[in-house]
Amino acid sequence: MQPSSPFDETSSNIELGLLLLRLLQGLEPGELERITALAAASAQKQRVPASPSAQTTAEQSQQVVPDSTNSPSNPTAEQDQHIMPDLTQYRFNSKAERMPRAVPEPAEVQSSKLSLSHFSLQRTPRQTTAPDPEPPVSDLNRQNQLDRIAFVDPSTCKGCTCCVILRQRLEREKPIDKRLPVEVWSRIFQYLYPSQLSRVSLVSKTLYDVVDRLDLWLKVYLQGYLEVPVPNIDTNILKPDLPKRLMLYVFARSFSICEQCFRFCDGETPGRLPFMPLPVGERLLLTPNVDESHTRVSESKTKIHLCLNCRRAVYEAHPEVAPADVFGFSTKKELKEMYHLGDKSIQGITLRTGGNGEPVKYFQWEALKRARQLHGGDIGIEAVPKSLSKSMKIMNGRIFRYRLKYG
């Protein structure tokens, strides 16, 4: 029977030392002196029984336990036998020790007693605290009782000021993503659009988890696909065949979901690109910035994909400026080519009739304004002649990969 594996002890001692070091950094000078004195005393005590402990423990346990039915081939039985005397010793020692320890004694006087008491101290935590075996913690705890510095695991202890300070100190050293509680992060993420969230989620595992568990994705899913949750009383309130990883599923389908209203835009029909979510500068959206100094990501990255309706609303509130060369007149054919306007929408634009067989010309600026309104900004006008097939191909590929992975 070995008292304890030396590796365990040293590693936990190192841990403890680190903890102590951090604690000491923040202490008052007077407290520091007291603790160094305490540490010196405890070191002296520990030095005495360090080498013979293994031998003495074996001897003592043999003395106490009558060696009657003990078969060496059965290790569990052997261990059980030894647990008993240890516990009794511990109880005995702790009682007996309390009195002499109140009076400071020289180490030589204690040494005879200590070999015994140290043994029990080393042994007992292994049996008594099964879930969290940290021998030195309880050791130190006992030693510090007199000095009223209870050294307990700071994550569980709530009472003593020493632990509170230590915990705060440790807490402050953590990176910000672990310090802020999840509810605060999700509160922060309320203000972000899905594409921004996807960027934030790549920062660290913690943030990835927080983003992954936002209920935003369920909202997007339900709203975007017009799948009204069926009030099913027996099993699930929500639709039973929800995708396993909502966030990923939403990401995969991101091309056809408006980031503002979460509407699902059907992109199957060709020529419907202007109806699909198109990137709009984030500045235009109704999110005034508290602090402008952190604008770092290039403008192209801070664009939010908005559907036609949302784009119209945005550009209504923030009209785009007129280009310099727009105040001329052009024919109906030119307007149709440039701004993709139909016959109906051209009606009513200020026109100039040319004599001598010249065609009727329309005021360009007015036509542009009308086109912007119709297609949702310049970006919508540009998108009209473009094809959807490439984007749809990308999106279908993503959804295919998602299904492959998560079913």
Add this chain to the structure above:
Amino acid sequence: MKVTLESSDGQVFTVDKEVAELSVIIKEMLVIEQANQDHPIPLLNVGAVELAKVIEYCEHHRNDPTIDDDEDYDSRKKPIEMDDWDKQFTIVNKEMMFELILAANSMQVKPLLHLGCRYAADIVKRMSPTEIRDLFQIDDDFTPEEQDKIEWEKQWTKL
């Protein structure tokens, strides 16, 4: 009527009751502990520096109507009500804004929490992941396999 508050490092602040009651936690504490108000109210998670700032904020907003605390994703669209004082407050305390968020969260000072979250969102949404990591000294703790796994999730904006 005055109320005394004690920060985690033992500093005591005396504020008006209505100022302190902007914090939901303190408000509830005051209801419970009406009898003995000689003791300062301990705030174990709030340091003195942060508490001073929180009190400064509460002093300024003492007469504000209470806002309803709805956690809704439509809040992205809502314009933020922010006066010049608030703007100045965030810019001056830029360095410790996250500490203030924590303090506001533990004291449940709702308007300050909103302001802080708004600010944090502003920072976070404009940066690339690497920049965020640099700014807050966050470790990139994704394993290579996880990196591969999330590789195609990055594609949201690339169309």
